[in-house]
Amino acid sequence: xxxxxxxxxxxxxxxxxxxxxxxxxxxxxxxxxxxxxxxxxxxxxxxxxxxxxxxxxxxxxxxxxxxxxxxxxxxxxxxxxxxxxxxxxxxxxxxxxxxxxxxxxxxxxxxxxxxxxxxxxxxxxxxxxxxxxxxxxxxxxxxxxxxx
Amino acid sequence: xxxxxxxxxxxxxxxxxxxxxxxxxxxxxxxxxxxxxxxxxxxxxxxxxxxxxxxxxxxxxxxxxxxxxxxxxxxxxxxxxxxxxxxxxxxxxxxxxxxxxxxxxxxxxxxxxxxxxxxxxxxxxxxxxxxxxxxxxxxxxxxxxxxxxxxxxxxxxxxxxxxxxxxxxxxxxxxxxxxxxxx
Numbered sequence: 001x002x003x004x005x006x007x008x009x010x011x012x013x014x015x016x017x018x019x020x021x022x023x024x025x026x027x028x029x030x031x032x033x034x035x036x037x038x039x040x041x042x043x044x045x046x047x048x049x050x051x052x053x054x055x056x057x058x059x060x061x062x063x064x065x066x067x068x069x070x071x072x073x074x075x076x077x078x079x080x081x082x083x084x085x086x087x088x089x090x091x092x093x094x095x096x097x098x099x100x101x102x103x104x105x106x107x108x109x110x111x112x113x114x115x116x117x118x119x120x121x122x123x124x125x126x127x128x129x130x131x132x133x134x135x136x137x138x139x140x141x142x143x144x145x146x147x148x
Numbered sequence: 149x150x151x152x153x154x155x156x157x158x159x160x161x162x163x164x165x166x167x168x169x170x171x172x173x174x175x176x177x178x179x180x181x182x183x184x185x186x187x188x189x190x191x192x193x194x195x196x197x198x199x200x201x202x203x204x205x206x207x208x209x210x211x212x213x214x215x216x217x218x219x220x221x222x223x224x225x226x227x228x229x230x231x232x233x234x235x236x237x238x239x240x241x242x243x244x245x246x247x248x249x250x251x252x253x254x255x256x257x258x259x260x261x262x263x264x265x266x267x268x269x270x271x272x273x274x275x276x277x278x279x280x281x282x283x284x285x286x287x288x289x290x291x292x293x294x295x296x297x298x299x300x301x302x303x304x305x306x307x308x309x310x311x312x313x314x315x316x317x318x319x320x321x322x323x324x325x326x327x328x329x330x331x
Contacts, residue, residue, distance in 0.1 A: 010296035011224035014231075016172040039296045040236060040244040072174045073289060096282075096320050097166040125154040127169045127185055 012072050014042060015127040020068050023129050027066070027136065029053030036067075044069040048142045051085070055140050060147055061085050066139075070128045078127060081135035087111050088146045092121045092135045093126075106143070162188045166196040171224075176216030199297045224299050225300060231302035233311075240300050248294045248301075255287055264291045 017035065024033050029050030035042035045068045051059045064085035071078040081090030087110065094104040104121040123134050156165055165186040183193035197217050200206045204241075207220045232241065261267045270276075273286045 010293050011221070011228045012172055012174060012219055013293070013299070014228055015196055015219075015224070016168075019168055019172075028155065038244060038247070040232060040240065040301060041248070041262075041293070043293075069290065072172060077174065125185060126177045127154065127165075128171055129160070130154040130156055130165075130166055130185065137155055 013070065014072045016070050016072065017045055018128045018134055020070065023132055023136075024066065024068065025080060027054065032035070043071065045142065046081070051143065055143065057141075061087060064143070066131055067091075068128075079128060079131050081132055081139075090142055090146075092123060092131075092138075094123065097099075106142075123141075154185055155215070158185060161197050162186070162192055166193050167200065170197060170200060170217055171219050173218050176211055176213075176218040178211075178213045178216045181213075182217065184224075191226075229303045229307060232300055235308045238258055238305060238308060241305050244301055245298060246297050252291065252294060259284065259287065259311045264288065264295065269293065279288060 021035065022032060022067065024030055024045055024047045027047065027049060029052070030047045031050070032045040033045065036044040036046050046118040047066050049064050049066055051061055051064055054064075064083055067080070067082045069078065069080040069082075076096065077092040077094065078096075080090065080091060082093075088108065089111075090106070090108040092104055098105045098118060101118060102120040102122065105118050106121040107116050107118050109116040123131060125131050125134065131141055156200065160168070166188060167181060168188045169182050169213060179197055180190050181191045182197065183190045186193060189311065198233070199209050204220055204223045206217045209216050209218065236244075255267070256262065258265055261269065262272060267284060268288050271281055
């Protein structure tokens with residue numbers, strides 16, 4: 001007898017993350033795409049990205065890592081699309097951490113440890129691939145401004 | 149201004165978009181809401197949602213918002229069991245069960261509880277700070293996910309064994325016993 005837990009949605013989660021992985025396979029410069037912590041029990045999809053191929057222009061840093069987390073829960077849906085390279089960690093977060101900034105916020109941290117910059121992200125969509133698509137659309141400009 | 153207008157990968161057609169939106173819901177939503185999220189007309193959404201409900205992929209529920217749809221948990225569970233059985237070896241599945249057991253043991257020690265229910269109850273303790281409460285809620289969610297995956301993995305292992313016994317196993321190297329071939 002299978003017990004369905006209150007608010008549990010582990011199979012929904014695998015469904016959504018599978019689509020996220022398929023989408024990330026089509027990102028220019030993407031390699032080494034994998035589930036974390038495992039393919040059987042995924043909580044995130046991680047991909048290594050060649051920055052120059054992604055931006056289609058020269059860039060001072062070589063590669064970055066994109067981490068997409070999606071945790072569907074009744075009333076507490078959590079999504080994060082995070083870019084990390086040697087100089088910055090930036091991304092779009094839909095979680096309970098900064099509700100004063102709206103449903104989602106954008107967060108930008110430099111590797112020097114200074115206080116992170118946060119601002120409203122204005123992303124209201126819920127489907128994980130649609131959320132990811134909006135972030136992928138905005139990501140190149142966010143990376144470009146960190147080249148100085 | 150908030151971005152209500154969804155964005156979608158170039159290759160995803162209307163049917164795939166409706167499917168993705170409907171199957172990643174945790175609360176039931178009506179056809180109009182799903183149509184907006186999937187960037188299709190309401191009629192198109194209704195067409196695909198009805199089909200998915202007939203196939204057992206979606207559960208239909210009546211709410212204050214009218215006819216609403218959410219993923220059918222039994223169909224999703226069985227699909228995952230089949231997918232696990234087809235895409236992972238018995239060794240991989242067994243190793244995952246071990247990892248899950250280790251993780252749950254670690255949480256039991258860390259929070260000094262015997263069960264998920266006990267940890268869930270402890271979240272209401274007055275002596276916890278907001279930070280500690282949030283950490284416990286996160287572990288409760290991780291623990292629930294572990295239990296769900298563990299059940300699916302156990303059934304996937306059983307399914308593979310049953311199919312092998314019946315000579316219908318997914319292992320390409322498998323040769324059925326001669327008496328089964330005759331039978």
